[in-house]
Amino acid sequence: MELFERLIKGDLRAAGRLMSRAEAGSGEVRSALGEIYKAAGKAHIVGLTGVPGSGKSTLVSKLVAAIREDGRRVGVIAIDPSSPFSGGSILGDRIRMTNLAMDDGVYIRSMATRGSTGGLARSALAAVDILDAAGFDLIIIETVGVGQDEVEIARASHSVLVVSAPGLGDDVQAIKAGILEIADIHVVSKCDRSDANRTITDLKTMLAMGINVSIKNKDDKPLWQVPVVGTSSETGEGIGKLLETIDRHRDAHRSTALGPERLRRIAEYRTFKTAEDLLRGRFFTSTSERVTAMVERISRRELDPFAASDELMSNIAL
Amino acid sequence: MSSPIRVLLAKVGLDGHDRGVKVVARTLRDAGMDVIYTGLHRTPEEVVHSAVQEDVDVLGISLLSGAHMTICPKIMKLLKEQDAEDTIVVVGGVVPDEDVAPLKEMGVKELLLQDTPPKQIVETLERLVEERGPR
Numbered sequence: 523m524e525l526f527e528r529l530i531k532g533d534l535r536a537a538g539r540l541m542s543r544a545e546a547g548s549g550e551v552r553s554a555l556g557e558i559y560k561a562a563g564k565a566h567i568v569g570l571t572g573v574p575g576s577g578k579s580t581l582v583s584k585l586v587a588a589i590r591e592d593g594r595r596v597g598v599i600a601i602d603p604s605s606p607f608s609g610g611s612i613l614g615d616r617i618r619m620t621n622l623a624m625d626d627g628v629y630i631r632s633m634a635t636r637g638s639t640g641g642l643a644r645s646a647l648a649a650v651d652i653l654d655a656a657g658f659d660l661i662i663i664e665t666v667g668v669g670q671d672e673v674e675i676a677r678a679s680h681s682v683l684v685v686s687a688p689g690l691g692d693d694v695q696a697i698k699a700g701i702l703e704i705a706d707i708h709v710v711s712k713c714d715r716s717d718a719n720r721t722i723t724d725l726k727t728m729l730a731m732g733i734n735v736s737i738k739n740k741d742d743k744p745l746w747q748v749p750v751v752g753t754s755s756e757t758g759e760g761i762g763k764l765l766e767t768i769d770r771h772r773d774a775h776r777s778t779a780l781g782p783e784r785l786r787r788i789a790e791y792r793t794f795k796t797a798e799d800l801l802r803g804r805f806f807t808s809t810s811e812r813v814t815a816m817v818e819r820i821s822r823r824e825l826d827p828f829a830a831s832d833e834l835m836s837n838i839a840l
Numbered sequence: 841m842s843s844p845i846r847v848l849l850a851k852v853g854l855d856g857h858d859r860g861v862k863v864v865a866r867t868l869r870d871a872g873m874d875v876i877y878t879g880l881h882r883t884p885e886e887v888v889h890s891a892v893q894e895d896v897d898v899l900g901i902s903l904l905s906g907a908h909m910t911i912c913p914k915i916m917k918l919l920k921e922q923d924a925e926d927t928i929v930v931v932g933g934v935v936p937d938e939d940v941a942p943l944k945e946m947g948v949k950e951l952l953l954q955d956t957p958p959k960q961i962v963e964t965l966e967r968l969v970e971e972r973g974p975r
Contacts, residue, residue: 534892534893535892535922535923535924538892538893538894538895539895539975541895542843542846542895545843546843547843604874605869605870605872607870608869608870608871608872609844609872610844610868610869610870610871610872610873610874610875611844611869611874611875612865612866612869612875612877613874613875613876613877614876614877614879616876616877616878616879616890617877617878617879620878620879620882620886624885624886624889629893630890630893630894631893631894632874632876632894634844634874636843636844
């Protein structure tokens with residue numbers, strides 16, 4: 523419990539160690555994480571997603587610098603993919619955040635996805651709680667840029683930023699289902715490029731076409747209109763405006779029905795997710811030998827995966 | 841479920857040769873480790889600050905510039921100041937034989953110099969983490 527006490531006092535070495543233990547997923551850390559969860563809840567959590575190469579890491583480094591100018595402390599959870607073969611990873615987000623490398627008001631933690639889908643690392647949310655409990659004001663989760671269907675981040679953060687870069691698709695891309703739907707704020711990066719206006723227009727058209735499903739106020743106006751903000755990490759254009767927009771969303775969150783609704787959704791997601799991880803772990807432990815024994819027969823098509831899973835499910839010790 | 845060994849690889853000072861460190865990063869990834877690479881031209885202060893935040897098991901410093909006898913003592917001192925002496929420090933690159941003993945004396949756990957086979961790099965890190973034990 524010593525680590526927990528140090529964390530609450532703002533000891534960042536304790537924060538780092540707790541994150542490592544959370545990642546190792548040992549049984550003992552769970553009760554500490556429970557305490558941390560209860561102590562957390564003050565920070566505003568920003569999820570940032572977008573396809574690979576859209577400029578997420580660079581944008582984060584600029585955004586963090588702007589937040590620091592305000593004197594606020596900011597945590598960053600930067601997620602990169604794990605190898606599907608070795609389980610290892612190369613985490614390179616720090617390369618683009620070197621201007622922040624010496625500031626104690628910025629805490630950057632790199633994480634690998636470790637087999638979880640949806641762009642979030644398995645222990646990312648524990649790390650968010652740890653930074654929250656250590657007193658950071660804003661926490662940015664930068665997801666791995668997996669593509670069009672990476673929506674898990676929306677169930678875990680207060681403000682979702684979806685980053686689009688110019689030149690990556692036409693207006694039909696913009697009306698497809700998936701990632702673009704989850705944005706609380708759309709960001710068009712690299713807006714110093716000449717084709718950026720086209721992307722901004724496509725997104726605005728998409729938003730205008732849809733019906734705003736956000737909660738309405740008593741005048742039947744939506745509580746939040748999703749804005750499109752153009753930014754350039756090259757010239758710095760739009761970074762200040764983006765931070766203002768995030769703050770405006772945070773305020774809308776805190777002063778209207780949007781907030782409680784979102785917090786309930788996050789709580790529900792985390793409960794299911796935590797239980798699911800437990801279940802998956804126990805399932806693998808108790809079935810892996812039997813699966814190995816079945817695989818040969820399934821590959822020869824003597825046994826089918828449906829009957830095999832029925833059998834596994836009926837005989838597990840959870 | 842045990843977690844992968846976390847390694848921070850750093851190029852410190854005026855040394856632009858990063859082919860080697862990238863090969864090492866790839867090797868360690870393929871051995872199932874999480875490798876944080878911080879890019880070129882870092883200062884000892886930046887490297888130690890990052891290593892502490894990332895809570896890595898191993899800090900690997902790649903040096904081909906000949907500045908190891910200036911840079912390594914700084915890093916060891918900073919780790920001590922940050923209460924992070926349990927970080928395993930490994931140096932790779934070009935280091936003359938006569939500097940190996942002094943570097944080990946100041947706390948560098950192992951030197952993996954030119955012509956070290958990839959397999960030996962992996963085994964060395966695994967052994968050092970094993971010897972350190974859980975923390």
